[in-house]
Amino acid sequence: MRPRxxxxxxxxxxxxxxxxxxxxxxxxxxRVLPVPMEVFVxxxxxxxxxxxxxxxxxxxxxxxxxxxxxxxxxxAVGIAxxxxxxxxxxxxxxxxxxxxxxxxxxxxxxxxxxxLIESAAVLAVxxxxxxxxxxxxxxxxxxxxxxxxxxxxxxxxxGPARLRHVVLPQLAPYLLASARSGLALIWxxxxxxxxxxxxxxxxxQLSLFFQMFDVANILxxxxxxxxxxxxxxxxxxxxxxxxLNRWRR
Amino acid sequence: MSDLVVNIGAKSxxxxxxxxxxxxxxxxxxxxxxxxxxxxxxxxxxxxxxxxNLLAGLDTDYQGEIRLPRVTGxxxxxxxxxxxxxxxxxxxxxxENLQLVADNPRGSDSVDELLQLTGLQDFRxxxxxxxxxxxxxxxxxxxxxxxxxxxxxxxxxxxxxxEPTAVRLRLLLLEVWQARPTTVIFVTHDLREAIQLGGRILxxxxxxxxxxxxxxxxxxxxERADPAVIEHHRLRLLxxxxxxx
Numbered sequence: 134m135r136p137r138x139x140x141x142x143x144x145x146x147x148x149x150x151x152x153x154x155x156x157x158x159x160x161x162x163x164r165v166l167p168v169p170m171e172v173f174v175x176x177x178x179x180x181x182x183x184x185x186x187x188x189x190x191x192x193x194x195x196x197x198x199x200x201x202x203x204x205x206x207x208x209a210v211g212i213a214x215x216x217x218x219x220x221x222x223x224x225x226x227x228x229x230x231x232x233x234x235x236x237x238x239x240x241x242x243x244x245x246x247x248x249l250i251e252s253a254a255v256l257a258v259x260x261x262x263x264x265x266x267x268x269x270x271x272x273x274x275x276x277x278x279x280x281x282x283x284x285x286x287x288x289x290x291x292g293p294a295r296l297r298h299v300v301l302p303q304l305a306p307y308l309l310a311s312a313r314s315g316l317a318l319i320w321x322x323x324x325x326x327x328x329x330x331x332x333x334x335x336x337x338q339l340s341l342f343f344q345m346f347d348v349a350n351i352l353x354x355x356x357x358x359x360x361x362x363x364x365x366x367x368x369x370x371x372x373x374x375x376x377l378n379r380w381r382r
Numbered sequence: 383m384s385d386l387v388v389n390i391g392a393k394s395x396x397x398x399x400x401x402x403x404x405x406x407x408x409x410x411x412x413x414x415x416x417x418x419x420x421x422x423x424x425x426x427x428x429x430x431x432x433x434x435n436l437l438a439g440l441d442t443d444y445q446g447e448i449r450l451p452r453v454t455g456x457x458x459x460x461x462x463x464x465x466x467x468x469x470x471x472x473x474x475x476x477x478e479n480l481q482l483v484a485d486n487p488r489g490s491d492s493v494d495e496l497l498q499l500t501g502l503q504d505f506r507x508x509x510x511x512x513x514x515x516x517x518x519x520x521x522x523x524x525x526x527x528x529x530x531x532x533x534x535x536x537x538x539x540x541x542x543x544x545e546p547t548a549v550r551l552r553l554l555l556l557e558v559w560q561a562r563p564t565t566v567i568f569v570t571h572d573l574r575e576a577i578q579l580g581g582r583i584l585x586x587x588x589x590x591x592x593x594x595x596x597x598x599x600x601x602x603x604x605e606r607a608d609p610a611v612i613e614h615h616r617l618r619l620l621x622x623x624x625x626x627x
Contacts, residue, residue: 284469287438287461288483288529298482302473380473380509 207266215274273307424586462531
Protein backbone atom coordinates (compact mmCIF):
# COMPACT_ATOMS: atom_id res chain seq x y z
CA MET A 134 0.00 0.00 0.00
CA ARG A 135 1.15 3.50 -0.84
CA PRO A 136 2.22 5.76 2.01
CA ARG A 137 -0.43 8.39 2.68
CA UNK A 138 0.36 11.71 1.03
CA UNK A 139 0.60 14.72 3.31
CA UNK A 140 -2.62 16.73 2.66
CA UNK A 141 -0.94 20.04 3.48
CA UNK A 142 1.71 19.41 0.88
CA UNK A 143 -0.98 18.76 -1.73
CA UNK A 144 -2.89 21.87 -0.69
CA UNK A 145 0.27 23.98 -1.01
CA UNK A 146 0.86 22.62 -4.50
CA UNK A 147 -2.70 23.48 -5.60
CA UNK A 148 -2.46 26.97 -4.08
CA UNK A 149 0.79 27.55 -5.93
CA UNK A 150 -0.88 26.59 -9.20
CA UNK A 151 -3.76 29.00 -8.50
CA UNK A 152 -1.22 31.70 -7.65
CA UNK A 153 0.64 31.21 -10.94
CA UNK A 154 -2.67 31.36 -12.79
CA UNK A 155 -3.63 34.58 -11.00
CA UNK A 156 -0.30 36.21 -11.84
CA UNK A 157 -0.41 35.11 -15.47
CA UNK A 158 -3.98 36.40 -15.86
CA UNK A 159 -2.94 39.70 -14.29
CA UNK A 160 -0.06 40.14 -16.71
CA UNK A 161 -2.09 39.08 -19.77
CA UNK A 162 -5.03 41.25 -18.69
CA UNK A 163 -7.21 39.73 -21.41
CA ARG A 164 -10.75 38.41 -21.81
CA VAL A 165 -9.36 35.03 -22.96
CA LEU A 166 -7.49 34.37 -19.71
CA PRO A 167 -9.82 35.12 -16.81
CA VAL A 168 -8.57 35.19 -13.20
CA PRO A 169 -9.42 32.12 -11.04
CA MET A 170 -12.14 33.99 -9.11
CA GLU A 171 -14.06 34.74 -12.29
CA VAL A 172 -14.00 31.06 -13.26
CA PHE A 173 -15.31 30.05 -9.83
CA VAL A 174 -18.13 32.59 -10.11
CA UNK A 175 -19.10 31.18 -13.52
CA UNK A 176 -18.89 27.67 -12.09
CA UNK A 177 -21.23 28.70 -9.27
CA UNK A 178 -23.71 30.22 -11.69
CA UNK A 179 -23.67 27.11 -13.88
CA UNK A 180 -24.31 24.91 -10.84
CA UNK A 181 -27.09 27.18 -9.58
CA UNK A 182 -28.92 27.32 -12.91
CA UNK A 183 -28.79 23.52 -13.19
CA UNK A 184 -27.34 23.75 -16.67
CA UNK A 185 -23.87 22.49 -15.77
CA UNK A 186 -25.10 19.49 -13.73
CA UNK A 187 -27.45 18.52 -16.57
CA UNK A 188 -24.73 18.41 -19.18
CA UNK A 189 -22.34 16.73 -16.77
CA UNK A 190 -24.83 13.95 -16.11
CA UNK A 191 -25.44 13.47 -19.84
CA UNK A 192 -21.72 13.17 -20.48
CA UNK A 193 -21.17 10.88 -17.50
CA UNK A 194 -23.91 8.57 -18.75
CA UNK A 195 -22.11 8.31 -22.09
CA UNK A 196 -18.81 7.71 -20.29
CA UNK A 197 -20.39 4.95 -18.20
CA UNK A 198 -22.02 3.23 -21.18
CA UNK A 199 -18.84 3.33 -23.27
CA UNK A 200 -16.76 2.21 -20.29
CA UNK A 201 -18.91 -0.83 -19.58
CA UNK A 202 -19.07 -1.78 -23.25
CA UNK A 203 -15.32 -1.36 -23.81
CA UNK A 204 -14.31 -3.18 -20.61
CA UNK A 205 -16.57 -6.18 -21.12
CA UNK A 206 -15.65 -6.73 -24.75
CA UNK A 207 -11.99 -5.94 -24.09
CA UNK A 208 -11.75 -8.32 -21.13
CA ALA A 209 -13.42 -11.19 -23.02
CA VAL A 210 -11.23 -10.77 -26.10
CA GLY A 211 -8.11 -10.16 -24.01
CA ILE A 212 -8.56 -13.36 -21.99
CA ALA A 213 -9.30 -15.35 -25.15
CA UNK A 214 -6.23 -13.99 -26.94
CA UNK A 215 -4.00 -14.53 -23.93
CA UNK A 216 -5.12 -18.14 -23.57
CA UNK A 217 -5.38 -19.26 -27.20
CA UNK A 218 -2.15 -18.70 -29.16
CA UNK A 219 -3.85 -19.47 -32.49
CA UNK A 220 -6.52 -16.82 -31.92
CA UNK A 221 -3.83 -14.46 -30.71
CA UNK A 222 -1.87 -14.81 -33.92
CA UNK A 223 -5.03 -14.47 -35.99
CA UNK A 224 -6.35 -11.35 -34.29
CA UNK A 225 -3.03 -9.65 -33.67
CA UNK A 226 -3.03 -7.71 -36.95
CA UNK A 227 -6.60 -6.51 -36.26
CA UNK A 228 -5.43 -5.31 -32.90
CA UNK A 229 -2.54 -3.36 -34.41
CA UNK A 230 -4.93 -1.80 -36.90
CA UNK A 231 -7.42 -0.67 -34.25
CA UNK A 232 -4.70 0.49 -31.88
CA UNK A 233 -3.38 2.86 -34.53
CA UNK A 234 -6.75 3.98 -35.89
CA UNK A 235 -7.12 7.66 -34.94
CA UNK A 236 -10.05 8.33 -32.59
CA UNK A 237 -11.35 10.97 -34.92
CA UNK A 238 -11.59 8.54 -37.84
CA UNK A 239 -13.61 6.05 -35.76
CA UNK A 240 -15.96 8.79 -34.63
CA UNK A 241 -16.52 10.16 -38.12
CA UNK A 242 -17.06 6.70 -39.60
CA UNK A 243 -19.54 5.72 -36.88
CA UNK A 244 -21.54 8.91 -37.46
CA UNK A 245 -21.42 8.50 -41.24
CA UNK A 246 -22.44 4.83 -41.16
CA UNK A 247 -24.96 4.80 -38.31
CA UNK A 248 -26.13 8.40 -38.26
CA LEU A 249 -25.87 11.07 -35.58
CA ILE A 250 -27.41 8.88 -32.92
CA GLU A 251 -26.63 8.03 -29.31
CA SER A 252 -25.57 4.44 -29.95
CA ALA A 253 -23.17 5.51 -32.69
CA ALA A 254 -21.54 7.93 -30.24
CA VAL A 255 -21.15 5.29 -27.50
CA LEU A 256 -19.91 2.70 -29.99
CA ALA A 257 -17.30 5.08 -31.40
CA VAL A 258 -15.89 5.73 -27.94
CA UNK A 259 -15.89 2.03 -27.02
CA UNK A 260 -14.08 1.09 -30.24
CA UNK A 261 -11.35 3.53 -29.33
CA UNK A 262 -10.84 1.99 -25.92
CA UNK A 263 -11.30 -1.74 -26.59
CA UNK A 264 -7.83 -2.35 -28.14
CA UNK A 265 -6.12 -0.87 -25.08
CA UNK A 266 -8.10 -3.09 -22.74
CA UNK A 267 -7.34 -6.13 -24.91
CA UNK A 268 -3.60 -5.47 -24.85
CA UNK A 269 -3.48 -5.05 -21.07
CA UNK A 270 -5.74 -8.01 -20.25
CA UNK A 271 -3.98 -10.23 -22.77
CA UNK A 272 -0.72 -9.55 -20.97
CA UNK A 273 -2.33 -10.67 -17.73
CA UNK A 274 -3.94 -13.73 -19.29
CA UNK A 275 -0.58 -14.81 -20.70
CA UNK A 276 0.98 -14.79 -17.26
CA UNK A 277 -1.75 -16.84 -15.55
CA UNK A 278 -0.34 -19.39 -13.13
CA UNK A 279 -0.32 -22.85 -14.71
CA UNK A 280 -0.06 -24.48 -11.29
CA UNK A 281 -3.35 -22.99 -10.15
CA UNK A 282 -4.89 -23.97 -13.45
CA UNK A 283 -3.94 -27.61 -12.86
CA UNK A 284 -5.25 -27.39 -9.33
CA UNK A 285 -8.60 -26.14 -10.66
CA UNK A 286 -8.65 -28.95 -13.19
CA UNK A 287 -7.92 -31.70 -10.65
CA UNK A 288 -10.53 -30.36 -8.24
CA UNK A 289 -12.94 -30.04 -11.16
CA UNK A 290 -14.01 -26.46 -10.75
CA UNK A 291 -16.53 -25.65 -13.44
CA GLY A 292 -16.05 -22.85 -15.96
CA PRO A 293 -17.72 -20.00 -14.08
CA ALA A 294 -16.04 -20.94 -10.78
CA ARG A 295 -12.65 -21.09 -12.47
CA LEU A 296 -13.18 -17.69 -14.07
CA ARG A 297 -14.39 -16.10 -10.87
CA HIS A 298 -12.06 -17.65 -8.30
CA VAL A 299 -8.91 -18.54 -10.24
CA VAL A 300 -8.63 -16.37 -13.35
CA LEU A 301 -10.16 -12.99 -12.48
CA PRO A 302 -8.33 -12.55 -9.15
CA GLN A 303 -5.05 -13.06 -11.03
CA LEU A 304 -6.14 -10.50 -13.61
CA ALA A 305 -7.27 -7.94 -11.01
CA PRO A 306 -4.19 -5.69 -11.24
CA TYR A 307 -4.47 -5.64 -15.03
CA LEU A 308 -8.19 -4.92 -14.92
CA LEU A 309 -7.65 -2.10 -12.46
CA ALA A 310 -4.91 -0.63 -14.63
CA SER A 311 -7.10 -0.66 -17.71
CA ALA A 312 -10.06 0.74 -15.76
CA ARG A 313 -7.88 3.66 -14.65
CA SER A 314 -6.40 4.46 -18.03
CA GLY A 315 -9.79 3.74 -19.59
CA LEU A 316 -11.59 6.31 -17.52
CA ALA A 317 -9.05 8.98 -18.41
CA LEU A 318 -9.12 8.16 -22.11
CA ILE A 319 -12.85 7.63 -22.45
CA TRP A 320 -14.04 10.90 -20.99
CA UNK A 321 -11.72 12.80 -23.27
CA UNK A 322 -13.01 11.00 -26.35
CA UNK A 323 -16.63 11.41 -25.24
CA UNK A 324 -16.15 15.18 -25.36
CA UNK A 325 -14.96 14.95 -28.96
CA UNK A 326 -17.90 12.75 -29.88
CA UNK A 327 -20.26 15.30 -28.34
CA UNK A 328 -18.56 18.17 -30.05
CA UNK A 329 -18.96 16.52 -33.44
CA UNK A 330 -22.42 15.07 -33.30
CA UNK A 331 -24.51 15.56 -30.17
CA UNK A 332 -26.65 18.47 -29.03
CA UNK A 333 -26.03 18.06 -25.30
CA UNK A 334 -23.24 17.12 -22.95
CA UNK A 335 -20.07 18.85 -21.87
CA UNK A 336 -18.46 18.54 -25.30
CA UNK A 337 -21.41 20.24 -26.97
CA GLN A 338 -21.35 23.06 -24.40
CA LEU A 339 -17.61 23.54 -24.91
CA SER A 340 -18.15 23.97 -28.66
CA LEU A 341 -20.74 26.70 -27.94
CA PHE A 342 -18.37 28.48 -25.53
CA PHE A 343 -15.61 28.19 -28.12
CA GLN A 344 -17.74 29.98 -30.68
CA MET A 345 -18.34 32.78 -28.16
CA PHE A 346 -14.75 32.80 -26.88
CA ASP A 347 -16.19 32.24 -23.38
CA VAL A 348 -12.99 30.97 -21.75
CA ALA A 349 -14.31 31.32 -18.20
CA ASN A 350 -17.08 28.81 -18.89
CA ILE A 351 -14.71 26.45 -20.71
CA LEU A 352 -12.45 26.40 -17.66
CA UNK A 353 -15.41 26.04 -15.30
CA UNK A 354 -16.68 22.95 -17.13
CA UNK A 355 -13.18 21.50 -17.25
CA UNK A 356 -12.73 22.00 -13.50
CA UNK A 357 -16.07 20.39 -12.75
CA UNK A 358 -15.17 17.37 -14.83
CA UNK A 359 -11.71 16.98 -13.32
CA UNK A 360 -13.29 17.06 -9.86
CA UNK A 361 -15.71 14.29 -10.77
CA UNK A 362 -13.06 12.01 -12.27
CA UNK A 363 -10.89 12.52 -9.19
CA UNK A 364 -13.89 11.67 -7.00
CA UNK A 365 -14.34 8.41 -8.90
CA UNK A 366 -10.67 7.61 -8.26
CA UNK A 367 -10.99 8.36 -4.53
CA UNK A 368 -14.38 6.90 -3.78
CA UNK A 369 -14.58 4.00 -6.21
CA UNK A 370 -11.22 2.85 -7.56
CA UNK A 371 -9.05 3.25 -4.44
CA UNK A 372 -11.47 1.44 -2.09
CA UNK A 373 -11.90 -1.26 -4.72
CA UNK A 374 -8.14 -1.64 -4.99
CA UNK A 375 -7.75 -1.86 -1.22
CA UNK A 376 -10.43 -4.51 -1.10
CA LEU A 377 -8.85 -6.54 -3.90
CA ASN A 378 -5.46 -6.42 -2.22
CA ARG A 379 -6.54 -7.26 1.32
CA TRP A 380 -5.12 -10.80 1.10
CA ARG A 381 -1.60 -9.62 0.26
CA ARG A 382 1.06 -9.80 2.92
CA MET B 383 -15.44 -50.40 -5.10
CA SER B 384 -12.68 -51.14 -7.57
CA ASP B 385 -8.89 -51.15 -7.56
CA LEU B 386 -6.51 -48.71 -9.14
CA VAL B 387 -5.01 -50.42 -12.18
CA VAL B 388 -2.05 -48.85 -13.94
CA ASN B 389 -0.68 -50.25 -17.14
CA ILE B 390 1.47 -47.72 -18.93
CA GLY B 391 3.25 -48.87 -22.07
CA ALA B 392 5.19 -45.70 -22.63
CA LYS B 393 5.11 -42.05 -21.73
CA SER B 394 7.49 -39.69 -23.45
CA UNK B 395 7.88 -35.95 -23.77
CA UNK B 396 8.51 -34.60 -27.27
CA UNK B 397 11.56 -32.47 -27.97
CA UNK B 398 10.94 -28.81 -27.18
CA UNK B 399 13.28 -26.12 -28.49
CA UNK B 400 16.74 -27.47 -27.73
CA UNK B 401 15.73 -30.03 -25.10
CA UNK B 402 15.76 -33.51 -26.65
CA UNK B 403 12.78 -35.84 -26.57
CA UNK B 404 12.61 -37.80 -23.35
CA UNK B 405 11.27 -41.21 -22.44
CA UNK B 406 9.78 -40.71 -18.97
CA UNK B 407 8.04 -44.01 -18.20
CA UNK B 408 8.13 -47.43 -19.78
CA UNK B 409 6.29 -50.68 -19.12
CA UNK B 410 5.06 -49.52 -15.76
CA UNK B 411 2.34 -51.78 -14.46
CA UNK B 412 0.89 -52.20 -10.99
CA UNK B 413 -2.41 -52.26 -9.22
CA UNK B 414 -3.43 -50.90 -5.84
CA UNK B 415 -6.37 -52.25 -3.90
CA UNK B 416 -8.93 -50.04 -2.29
CA UNK B 417 -7.76 -48.30 0.87
CA UNK B 418 -4.08 -49.10 0.38
CA UNK B 419 -1.38 -46.54 1.23
CA UNK B 420 1.36 -46.90 -1.38
CA UNK B 421 4.60 -44.94 -1.39
CA UNK B 422 6.44 -44.52 -4.65
CA UNK B 423 10.13 -43.79 -4.37
CA UNK B 424 12.95 -43.47 -6.84
CA UNK B 425 15.76 -41.16 -7.90
CA UNK B 426 14.98 -37.59 -8.90
CA UNK B 427 13.71 -37.29 -12.44
CA UNK B 428 12.61 -40.92 -12.71
CA UNK B 429 9.09 -39.88 -13.65
CA UNK B 430 7.32 -39.93 -10.27
CA UNK B 431 5.56 -36.61 -10.78
CA UNK B 432 4.82 -37.55 -14.39
CA UNK B 433 3.09 -40.68 -13.12
CA UNK B 434 0.96 -38.65 -10.69
CA ASN B 435 -0.03 -36.23 -13.42
CA LEU B 436 -1.16 -39.16 -15.55
CA LEU B 437 -3.18 -40.54 -12.65
CA ALA B 438 -4.71 -37.11 -12.01
CA GLY B 439 -5.71 -36.80 -15.64
CA LEU B 440 -3.63 -33.65 -16.07
CA ASP B 441 -1.66 -35.36 -18.81
CA THR B 442 -3.51 -37.66 -21.19
CA ASP B 443 -0.80 -38.12 -23.77
CA TYR B 444 0.54 -41.63 -23.08
CA GLN B 445 0.28 -45.20 -24.30
CA GLY B 446 -1.44 -47.65 -22.06
CA GLU B 447 -4.34 -47.71 -19.71
CA ILE B 448 -5.16 -46.32 -16.28
CA ARG B 449 -8.27 -47.38 -14.38
CA LEU B 450 -8.99 -45.20 -11.37
CA PRO B 451 -10.60 -46.67 -8.28
CA ARG B 452 -14.21 -45.73 -7.94
CA VAL B 453 -16.57 -45.70 -5.04
CA THR B 454 -19.94 -47.08 -6.04
CA GLY B 455 -22.60 -44.45 -6.58
CA UNK B 456 -20.31 -41.88 -8.07
CA UNK B 457 -20.48 -41.07 -11.75
CA UNK B 458 -16.76 -40.37 -12.02
CA UNK B 459 -13.82 -41.06 -9.71
CA UNK B 460 -12.84 -38.12 -7.53
CA UNK B 461 -9.16 -37.34 -7.12
CA UNK B 462 -7.49 -35.34 -4.37
CA UNK B 463 -4.03 -34.04 -5.17
CA UNK B 464 -1.55 -32.52 -2.73
CA UNK B 465 1.04 -30.94 -5.00
CA UNK B 466 4.68 -30.33 -4.16
CA UNK B 467 3.82 -26.65 -3.63
CA UNK B 468 0.59 -26.06 -1.73
CA UNK B 469 -1.09 -24.29 -4.70
CA UNK B 470 -3.66 -22.52 -2.56
CA UNK B 471 -5.62 -19.56 -3.86
CA UNK B 472 -3.97 -16.67 -2.00
CA UNK B 473 -7.06 -14.44 -2.24
CA UNK B 474 -9.25 -16.94 -0.42
CA UNK B 475 -9.02 -17.73 3.26
CA UNK B 476 -8.16 -21.21 4.50
CA UNK B 477 -11.83 -22.06 4.93
CA GLU B 478 -12.77 -20.57 1.57
CA ASN B 479 -10.05 -22.60 -0.13
CA LEU B 480 -11.61 -25.78 1.24
CA GLN B 481 -15.16 -24.68 0.52
CA LEU B 482 -14.42 -23.88 -3.08
CA VAL B 483 -13.54 -27.48 -3.89
CA ALA B 484 -15.98 -29.08 -1.44
CA ASP B 485 -18.92 -27.00 -2.60
CA ASN B 486 -18.94 -28.77 -5.93
CA PRO B 487 -22.14 -30.64 -6.72
CA ARG B 488 -20.54 -33.84 -5.41
CA GLY B 489 -21.18 -32.23 -2.08
CA SER B 490 -19.13 -33.00 0.97
CA ASP B 491 -20.06 -31.05 4.01
CA SER B 492 -16.89 -31.85 5.83
CA VAL B 493 -14.99 -28.57 5.73
CA ASP B 494 -15.45 -28.08 9.46
CA GLU B 495 -14.50 -31.64 10.25
CA LEU B 496 -11.27 -31.36 8.27
CA LEU B 497 -10.34 -28.00 9.73
CA GLN B 498 -10.77 -29.70 13.10
CA LEU B 499 -8.80 -32.81 12.12
CA THR B 500 -5.88 -30.82 10.75
CA GLY B 501 -5.80 -28.35 13.64
CA LEU B 502 -6.67 -25.40 11.46
CA GLN B 503 -9.81 -24.21 13.26
CA ASP B 504 -8.07 -21.11 14.61
CA PHE B 505 -6.69 -20.22 11.20
CA ARG B 506 -9.82 -20.72 9.14
CA UNK B 507 -10.16 -17.03 8.34
CA UNK B 508 -6.47 -16.43 7.62
CA UNK B 509 -5.16 -15.78 4.14
CA UNK B 510 -2.58 -18.40 3.02
CA UNK B 511 0.27 -15.94 2.49
CA UNK B 512 0.11 -14.99 6.16
CA UNK B 513 0.66 -18.61 7.23
CA UNK B 514 3.94 -20.49 7.60
CA UNK B 515 4.91 -23.02 4.93
CA UNK B 516 4.07 -25.87 7.28
CA UNK B 517 0.60 -24.42 7.87
CA UNK B 518 0.02 -23.92 4.16
CA UNK B 519 0.85 -27.57 3.57
CA UNK B 520 -1.64 -28.51 6.25
CA UNK B 521 -4.28 -26.58 4.32
CA UNK B 522 -3.32 -28.35 1.09
CA UNK B 523 -3.62 -31.67 2.94
CA UNK B 524 -7.05 -30.75 4.28
CA UNK B 525 -8.16 -29.68 0.82
CA UNK B 526 -7.06 -32.99 -0.70
CA UNK B 527 -9.18 -34.87 1.85
CA UNK B 528 -12.19 -32.55 1.82
CA UNK B 529 -13.39 -33.80 -1.56
CA UNK B 530 -13.61 -37.34 -0.08
CA UNK B 531 -11.34 -38.62 -2.84
CA UNK B 532 -11.52 -42.09 -4.32
CA UNK B 533 -7.81 -41.66 -4.98
CA UNK B 534 -5.48 -39.36 -3.09
CA UNK B 535 -2.27 -38.32 -4.85
CA UNK B 536 0.56 -36.73 -2.91
CA UNK B 537 3.70 -35.37 -4.53
CA UNK B 538 6.36 -34.89 -1.87
CA UNK B 539 3.93 -32.71 0.05
CA UNK B 540 6.28 -32.34 3.03
CA UNK B 541 9.48 -31.56 1.17
CA UNK B 542 11.63 -28.58 2.27
CA UNK B 543 10.18 -28.49 5.76
CA UNK B 544 12.31 -28.76 8.87
CA GLU B 545 12.36 -32.35 10.16
CA PRO B 546 10.19 -31.87 13.30
CA THR B 547 7.49 -30.15 11.24
CA ALA B 548 7.69 -32.83 8.57
CA VAL B 549 7.38 -35.57 11.22
CA ARG B 550 4.36 -33.82 12.73
CA LEU B 551 2.70 -33.54 9.35
CA ARG B 552 3.37 -37.19 8.50
CA LEU B 553 1.70 -38.26 11.73
CA LEU B 554 -1.15 -35.89 10.97
CA LEU B 555 -1.53 -37.39 7.51
CA LEU B 556 -1.81 -40.90 8.97
CA GLU B 557 -4.31 -39.67 11.52
CA VAL B 558 -6.54 -38.01 8.92
CA TRP B 559 -6.19 -40.99 6.61
CA GLN B 560 -7.35 -43.32 9.39
CA ALA B 561 -10.33 -41.06 10.04
CA ARG B 562 -11.16 -40.86 6.33
CA PRO B 563 -9.67 -43.94 4.65
CA THR B 564 -8.98 -43.87 0.93
CA THR B 565 -6.47 -45.15 -1.60
CA VAL B 566 -3.25 -43.12 -1.37
CA ILE B 567 -0.34 -42.81 -3.78
CA PHE B 568 2.41 -40.91 -1.99
CA VAL B 569 5.49 -39.94 -3.97
CA THR B 570 8.76 -39.22 -2.18
CA HIS B 571 12.46 -39.52 -2.84
CA ASP B 572 13.05 -40.15 0.87
CA LEU B 573 12.99 -43.86 1.68
CA ARG B 574 12.63 -43.16 5.41
CA GLU B 575 9.49 -41.15 4.78
CA ALA B 576 8.14 -43.96 2.60
CA ILE B 577 8.75 -46.57 5.33
CA GLN B 578 7.20 -44.33 7.96
CA LEU B 579 4.01 -43.83 5.96
CA GLY B 580 3.37 -46.59 3.46
CA GLY B 581 1.78 -49.99 3.72
CA ARG B 582 3.64 -50.83 0.55
CA ILE B 583 6.59 -49.36 -1.28
CA LEU B 584 7.08 -49.24 -5.02
CA UNK B 585 10.56 -48.30 -6.05
CA UNK B 586 11.09 -46.98 -9.58
CA UNK B 587 14.26 -47.32 -11.62
CA UNK B 588 16.14 -44.44 -13.17
CA UNK B 589 14.63 -42.96 -16.37
CA UNK B 590 12.64 -44.33 -18.04
CA UNK B 591 10.89 -45.28 -14.83
CA UNK B 592 9.68 -48.81 -14.31
CA UNK B 593 9.17 -50.85 -11.18
CA UNK B 594 12.39 -51.99 -9.51
CA UNK B 595 10.96 -53.18 -6.23
CA UNK B 596 7.48 -53.81 -4.83
CA UNK B 597 7.52 -54.61 -1.11
CA UNK B 598 4.95 -54.49 1.70
CA UNK B 599 5.76 -52.66 4.92
CA UNK B 600 4.20 -54.34 7.91
CA UNK B 601 4.92 -52.05 10.82
CA UNK B 602 2.81 -51.03 13.77
CA UNK B 603 2.28 -47.36 14.47
CA UNK B 604 4.76 -47.48 17.38
CA GLU B 605 7.38 -49.07 15.14
CA ARG B 606 6.79 -46.40 12.52
CA ALA B 607 7.59 -43.74 15.12
CA ASP B 608 10.91 -45.41 16.00
CA PRO B 609 13.87 -44.09 13.99
CA ALA B 610 15.90 -47.25 14.64
CA VAL B 611 13.23 -49.50 13.14
CA ILE B 612 12.89 -47.19 10.15
CA GLU B 613 16.64 -47.20 9.59
CA HIS B 614 16.79 -50.99 9.85
CA HIS B 615 14.08 -51.34 7.23
CA ARG B 616 15.75 -48.81 4.99
CA LEU B 617 19.00 -50.78 4.95
CA ARG B 618 17.13 -54.01 4.26
CA LEU B 619 15.34 -52.36 1.33
CA LEU B 620 18.58 -51.02 -0.08
CA UNK B 621 20.10 -54.49 0.18
CA UNK B 622 17.27 -56.15 -1.69
CA UNK B 623 17.43 -53.43 -4.33
CA UNK B 624 21.17 -54.17 -4.73
CA UNK B 625 20.51 -57.88 -4.95
CA UNK B 626 18.16 -57.32 -7.87
CA UNK B 627 20.81 -55.58 -9.94
